[in-house]
Amino acid sequence: xxxxxxxxxxxxxxxxxxxxxxxxxxxxxxxxxxxxxxxxxxxxxxxxxxxxxxxxxxxxxxxxxxxxxxxxxxxxxxxxxxxxxxxxxxxxxxxxxxxxxxxxxxxxxxxxxxxxxxxxxxxxxxxxxxxxxxxxxxxxxxxxxxxxxxxxxxxxxxxxxxxxxxxxxxxxxxxxxxxxxxxxxxxxxxxxxxxxxxxxxxxxxxxxxxxxxxxxxxxxxxxxxxxxxxxxxxxxxxxxxxxxxxxxxxxxxxxxxxxxxxxxxxxxxxxxxxxxxxxxxxxxxxxxxxxxxxxxxxxxxxxxxxxxxxxxxxxxxxxxxxxxxxxxxxxxxxxxxxxxxxxxxxxxxxxxxxxxxxxxxxxxxx
Amino acid sequence: xxxxxxxxxxxxxxxxxxxxxxxxxxxxxxxxxxxxxxxxxxxxxxxxxxxxxxxxxxxxxxxxxxxxxxxxxxxxxxxxxxxxxxxxxxxxxxxxxxxxxxxxxxxxxxxxxxxxxxxxxxxxxxxxxxxxxxxxxxxxxxxxxxxxxxxxxxxxxxxxxxxxxxxxxxxxxxxxxxxxxxxxxxxxxxxxxxxxxxxxxxxxxxxxxxxxxxxxxxxxxxxxxxxxxxxxxxxxxxxxxxxxxxxxxxxxxxxxxxxxxxxxxxxxxxxxxxxxxxxxxxxxxxxxxxxxxxxxxxxxxxxxxxxxxxxxxxxxxxxxxxxxxxxxxxxxxxxxxxxxxxxxxxxxxxxxxxxxxxxxxxxxxx
Numbered sequence: 263x264x265x266x267x268x269x270x271x272x273x274x275x276x277x278x279x280x281x282x283x284x285x286x287x288x289x290x291x292x293x294x295x296x297x298x299x300x301x302x303x304x305x306x307x308x309x310x311x312x313x314x315x316x317x318x319x320x321x322x323x324x325x326x327x328x329x330x331x332x333x334x335x336x337x338x339x340x341x342x343x344x345x346x347x348x349x350x351x352x353x354x355x356x357x358x359x360x361x362x363x364x365x366x367x368x369x370x371x372x373x374x375x376x377x378x379x380x381x382x383x384x385x386x387x388x389x390x391x392x393x394x395x396x397x398x399x400x401x402x403x404x405x406x407x408x409x410x411x412x413x414x415x416x417x418x419x420x421x422x423x424x425x426x427x428x429x430x431x432x433x434x435x436x437x438x439x440x441x442x443x444x445x446x447x448x449x450x451x452x453x454x455x456x457x458x459x460x461x462x463x464x465x466x467x468x469x470x471x472x473x474x475x476x477x478x479x480x481x482x483x484x485x486x487x488x489x490x491x492x493x494x495x496x497x498x499x500x501x502x503x504x505x506x507x508x509x510x511x512x513x514x515x516x517x518x519x520x521x522x523x524x525x526x527x528x529x530x531x532x533x534x535x536x537x538x539x540x541x542x543x544x545x546x547x548x549x550x551x552x553x554x555x556x557x558x559x560x561x562x563x564x565x566x567x568x569x570x571x572x573x574x575x576x577x578x579x580x581x582x583x584x585x586x587x588x589x590x591x592x593x594x595x596x597x598x599x600x601x602x603x604x605x606x607x608x609x610x611x612x613x614x615x616x617x618x619x620x621x622x623x624x625x626x627x628x
Numbered sequence: 629x630x631x632x633x634x635x636x637x638x639x640x641x642x643x644x645x646x647x648x649x650x651x652x653x654x655x656x657x658x659x660x661x662x663x664x665x666x667x668x669x670x671x672x673x674x675x676x677x678x679x680x681x682x683x684x685x686x687x688x689x690x691x692x693x694x695x696x697x698x699x700x701x702x703x704x705x706x707x708x709x710x711x712x713x714x715x716x717x718x719x720x721x722x723x724x725x726x727x728x729x730x731x732x733x734x735x736x737x738x739x740x741x742x743x744x745x746x747x748x749x750x751x752x753x754x755x756x757x758x759x760x761x762x763x764x765x766x767x768x769x770x771x772x773x774x775x776x777x778x779x780x781x782x783x784x785x786x787x788x789x790x791x792x793x794x795x796x797x798x799x800x801x802x803x804x805x806x807x808x809x810x811x812x813x814x815x816x817x818x819x820x821x822x823x824x825x826x827x828x829x830x831x832x833x834x835x836x837x838x839x840x841x842x843x844x845x846x847x848x849x850x851x852x853x854x855x856x857x858x859x860x861x862x863x864x865x866x867x868x869x870x871x872x873x874x875x876x877x878x879x880x881x882x883x884x885x886x887x888x889x890x891x892x893x894x895x896x897x898x899x900x901x902x903x904x905x906x907x908x909x910x911x912x913x914x915x916x917x918x919x920x921x922x923x924x925x926x927x928x929x930x931x932x933x934x935x936x937x938x939x940x941x942x943x944x945x946x947x948x949x950x951x952x953x954x955x956x957x958x959x960x961x962x963x964x965x966x967x968x969x970x971x972x973x974x975x976x977x978x979x980x981x982x983x984x985x986x987x988x989x990x991x992x993x994x
Contacts, residue, residue: 279727279994313936335937336908355937358897358908358953361645380898381952410932411940412898412906443935531724532746532778540778542702542724546968546993551916551934566776568917569809570679570964571701571721571993574777586747587724598936602912603968603991624991625969627912627937628645 268618275610276589280529281547283604284591285508285619287611289523291323293507296520297490298327301501306494309333309352309483311504314598316623317607318346320507331374333483333502337365338626344373346622352376352483354439354502356404356412358384362628363391370397378404378439380414382426385433392432400436401427402483405468407440407461416440416464417471424472424479437481438472440465441502446488449516458492466497488516508597512553524600525558526592527608528573536580539563541573543592548573549603553595560584634984641976642955646895647913649970650957651874651985653977655889657689659873662886663856664693667867672860675699675718675849677870680964682989683973684712686873697740699849699868703731704992710739712988718742718849720805720868722770722778724750728994729757736763744770744805746780748792751799758798766802767793768849771834773806773827782806782830783837790838790845803847804838806831807868812854815882824858832863854882874963878919890966891924892958893974894939902946905929907939909958914939915969919961926950 270278301308310324311333321332321343331350334340340351350373357366357377369375370392379385379401392399405420406413414420420438428435442461448454462484469479485493485501487509494501505513508524526547532540545568548555554565555573562578573592584590594600601607602624609617636644667674676690677699687698687709697716700706706717716739723732723743735741736758745751745767758765769790772779780786786804794801808827814820828850835845851859851867860867871879874890892913898906911934914921920931921939928944939958950956960966967973968990975983 280725281993356897356906359646359895359955362895380900383952406900410904411900411935411938413900529725529728531722534746534772534777534779538776540722543993545915545917545965546991549911549916550918550965551911551936569777570917572777586749589725599911599916603993605991625912625971627647627909627969 270608270615270618273615275527275613275615278527278608278615280527280589281543282527282608283601283606284525284527285607285609286523286525287609287616289521290507293509293520293523294324294327297503297506298329300491301494302328304494306498307500309500309502310507311354311502312339312343312623314504314508315601316621316626317619318343318348318622319619321346321348330500336627337362337369338628339623340369340375341365342623342626344369348373350374352402354378354441354483356380356384363387367391367395367397370399371395374400376400376402376436378402379423379427380404380412382423385423385426385430389430389432398434399432400434402437402439402481403427405438405440405465407442407464409441409443411443413440416468420468421471421475424477425475428477435477437479437483438465438469439483441484442486442489442493446486447512447516454488454516455492458489459496462493462496462498487513505597510553510594510597511556512595522593524594524597526555526594526600528590528592530584530586530588530590533586537577539575539577539584541575541590541592542571543573544569544571546570547603548594549596549599551596551599555592555595558591558593636974636981636984639981641893641979641981644893644974644981646893646955647909648893648974649967649972650891650893651973651975652889652891653975653982655887656873659875659886659889660690660693663869663872664695666857667860668694670860672864673866675866675868676873677720677868678705678709678989680870680874681967682987682992683985684709684714684988685985687712687714696866702993703728703735704994705989706735706741707731708989708992710735714739716740718768720744720807720849722746722750729753733757733761733763736765737761740766742766742768742802744768745789745793746770746778748789751789751792751796755796755798764800765798766800768803768805768847769793771804771806771831773808773830775807775809777809779806782834786834787837787841790843791841794843801843803845803849804831804835805849807850808852808855808859812852813878813882820854820882821858824855825862828859828862828864853879871963876919876960876963877922878961888959890960890963892921892960892966894956894958896950896952896954896956899952903943905941905943905950907941907956907958908937909939910935910937912936913969914960915962915965917962917965921958921961924957924959
């Protein structure tokens with residue numbers, strides 16, 4: 263934590279150099295509160311995914327608002343979160359190989375760690391390491407509920423792996439995990455609901471089969487921002503949603519319950535024609551994996567292309583504005599990969615910078 | 629520069645944690661030498677683009693091999709390059725707004741700086757700042773030769789802007805720049821040659837028209853890795869090519885003259901089926917803007933998807949290898965945006981780490 267206030271604090275937003283990543287504090291706080299209230303109402307536990315923000319300050323605020331802990335994808339992210347004071351962390355991923363497991367054990371001595379598994383050899387490696395380290399590690403069996411990525415199939419394979427986890431020393435079998443990544447962005451809401459419940463039903467059937475063997479399944483983990491209100495009431499015990507805090511143009515297309523809270527301040531560096539606007543923000547500012555950035559205040563502009571360092575927009579009619587040198591506000595296409603390109607969030611309220619939050623886990627993909 | 633050798637130096641490649649970004653030193657050096665030899669032969673000057681590597685160590689090696697200077701896209705990159713000892717730098721971009729121009733002036737007092745312009749108001753702002761700073765700034769007129777991004781049209785508009793630059797105090801009119809970004813990756817070589825020469829002809833005509841006004845045009849800057857051998861012999865005086873040092877799966881499709889020298893070491897973290905291989909490398913390791921990563925040593929695997937932290941590959945037949953936990957080597961789809969996600973290059977020779985080069989300008993998009 264810096265000992266002196268960041269020099270940007272107190273500046274007007276438009277006094278920041280560009281590109282700068284902005285968090286609208288009021289909108290962010292409303293998003294955090296809205297998801298917390300939803301989860302309390304269902305009720306379902308919330309363990310929000312830190313891959314979206316990679317920022318211990320935000321994780322702490324999510325926990326203060328009622329989250330039971332934090333989800334992340336990598337040991338490197340967990341290291342930053344534990345360093346930042348978070349104490350109950352699910353790495354919703356397979357942690358494979360001696361180097362990663364050694365780092366995981368160092369964390370397990372300091373915090374309550376949980377990981378996913380989908381292979382008996384990995385279970386044994388984790389068990390051995392946990393015993394040697396004198397640590398405690400909770401484990402979820404990762405079930406592939408249709409995404410076709412990691413995970414064992416629902417049913418027999420998952421039940422056998424759960425039995426294996428429950429049997430080996432050192433590990434605590436905590437439950438099952440399944441991510442409906444193939445359904446979170448289906449645009450049609452009723453189709454999304456149907457496909458999501460079909461997917462999660464596999465997870466719940468697997469849970470029931472494990473419990474029939476007298477192995478308690480404390481946790482059923484799943485649910486993204488696009489499906490939290492489908493899986494939450496349907497039997498999932500912990501939601502992993504992450505993007506709800508920021509939103510982006512992609513999630514906006516399928517979901518209205520949360521507000522855009524993440525923006526990029528850009529400068530117009532070229533106006534080659536009365537229709538064309540070039541900003542100083544390309545795929546090195548926005549990522550380019552998913553969805554497209556858009557102006558916050560010019561709804562009818564079309565993104566023609568993103569180069570590495572340029573956004574190339576066409577207005578729908580000739581215009582003098584935005585003019586050369588003007589600072590403009592853009593909305594990312596994908597909040598998670600955009601945040602991973604930046605060093606800090608400039609936290610904005612009433613047009614001024616009120617705080618700067620380091621993105622301490624940026625790039626921590628190991 | 630670190631005072632102690634990096635602890636990774638001497639390790640076997642497969643002892644590195646993953647994901648790690650690797651530079652194959654021999655291949656890299658052959659690429660650097662091949663481009664230098666080509667440029668000497670034509671002859672044409674080489675001012676390679678540092679957006680590809682963002683690494684002063686690599687820039688120094690390019691200059692040692694004969695490059696006349698370095699190209700970059702942002703003031704923040706130039707700051708890192710000047711700090712790293714580079715002294716002749718083209719920011720091949722419009723530098724707009726008082727904050728950026730102030731930082732540019734700080735650089736112009738320490739190094740020989742050159743920028744692109746496409747608007748008279750920007751020319752005046754640069755002129756005023758240069759006069760106030762008592763600095764010297766070389767300026768290229770940016771000509772849009774068909775890409776439709778920044779730049780003035782060829783012909784009258786470019787000639788007028790050149791006259792304007794030549795007239796105002798403080799600035800040194802150095803020439804013209806045009807980037808044929810719309811032709812560098814046309815797969816068919818003869819079509820690429822035709823479209824590229826059409827584009828560059830506009831730039832050369834503009835040059836001739838400016839010279840007829842007795843304004844010397846010292847520099848005609850252009851040429852990417854996909855077109856260097858078209859524009860180099862065609863009248864461009866400085867090539868901006870960058871990717872030739874590393875190559876990637878995208879450039880490999882259109883160009884055979886250079887070798888893959890940039891790789892990512894990954895771990896197989898899941899083998900859900902005998903066909904499916906999941907690595908710990910997604911768009912937060914590879915970017916996702918352009919092209920797709922591929923295994924170096926498994927040519928017939930298909931990338932099914934890249935999530936944020938997972939690569940999802942299908943083998944073309946059932947196989948036990950690569951096995952769970954195995955470290956595998958991948959080739960990026962786009963070298964420039966991939967390098968921008970990492971902190972350092974692990975430099976590899978004969979299977980061992982021989983050096984570690986910091987990617988000091990990573991994320992320097994301001």
